[in-house]
Amino acid sequence: MNVNNIVRKVYPKLTPYKCGLADLPVEEIKAVLGKETVYKLSFNESPLGPSPKVIQAMTDSLYNLNLYPSSAGDSIMKKIAEVEGVSPEQVILSNGADEMIILIAQTFLEPEDEVIIPKLSFIQYLAAANLMGATPIFSVMKDDLSYNLDDILSKITSKTKAIFLCNPNNPTGTIIPKTELMNFLSQIPDPILVIIDEAYQEYAVSPKFESGVRYLNEHKFLFVVRTFSKAHSLAGARLGYGIGTMEVIEAINHVRPPFNVNAVVQAGALASLDDVEHLQKAKALNHQGKEMMYEVFELLGLPYLKSNANFVYFDTKLDSDLIFQKLAEHGVIVRTLKGYGLDTAIRVSVGKHEEVLAFVNSLKDIMTQV
Ligand SMILES: *Cc1c(COP(=O)(O)O)cnc(C)c1O
DSSP, X not given: OOGGGTSOTTXXXXXXXXXXXXXXXXXXXXHHHTOSOOEEOSXXXXXXXXXXXXXXHHHHHGGGTTSOOOSSOHHHHHXXXXXXXXXXXXXXXXXXXXXXXXXXXXXXXXXXXXXXXXXXXXTHHHHHHHHTTOEEEEEOXXXXXXXXXXXXXXXXXXXEEEEEEESSOTTTOOOOOHHHHHHHHHTSOTTOEEEXXXXXXXXXXXXXXXXXXXXXXXXXXXXXXXXXXXXXOOXXXXXXXXXXOHHHHHHHHTTSOTTOSOHHHHXXXXXXXXXXXXXXXXXXXXXXXXXXXXHHHHHHTOOBOOOSSSEEEEEOSSOHHHHHHHHHHTTEEOEEOGGGTOSSEEEEEOOOHHHHHHHXXXXXXXXXXX
């Protein structure tokens, strides 16, 4: 008898979090590369860090660590509801957006269900479907690597339970234009859940971007996922949330562990939502970094996608592993997209000025030598 005899049936489809060089903590990357300076641009982390007001609020909260946090996260839940123009009963908190995705899957997915997932999108949707033993159905991308919503509609069957969308999309930075989103949602039959992951919505610059929150009144089974990990710089503290109709939130609350979100991040997130200036600073920094990158991609003649997030997708036109390796030799860590069957593409996070500078200078160096 070994453990394989007692794990769930779905076990062979599940994989532990992979740990390549791009996934290691920065201190470990330094050790592996034997370098003192490493620019980790593989995680889409905010280079700015949380605002001093957030640090203060979190520090203050430490004195009450003997107490359990508010289960529903009342204060932060109300604040989010106020910002989004929904009622507090339409908000639910999670231990990062990753947990929100798992909670949705645990609440709604059965082994006989099909889940439609865009081919080039965040990998956790597939992991969540697999966890529940549901069948993932992949939708193809358009030639410009944006979502093909017609293809998604054509893949709906009587078994379809959920559709995952990421807007702006990771790893392309593309968005679903609002007219397309509206048109798409109007064609979704009622019992199908549409989950829109808006982890990067704060960074969206296209006037065609629109949050799914606007459509909750018309679509009972629409659910929007957000996070404080990216623009709010709180990845290490873990806070995600969902916005949906009261019915859907109530259902997920049957599954959510009672104290899934710690008190420290609840305090920090509240302060972060109040510090609008700091968020503006993060967005401005991101904008400058993207422009620097675009300029160099143009110069080198490398195809890239204008991004609505804090990373940029580009095509090296060469084996991405080779470029990854050479960038790593310069201390710059990016993410290749081989797992998606894209052999020449790379996603690079927009770091702070010196990080972006290190990336573009290294890339120029490498590209003029290969
Ligand atoms: C980073 C990311 C998340 C995960 O966010 P956490 O709140 O840190 O779990 C979710 N969705 C997408 C698309 C992401 O890129």
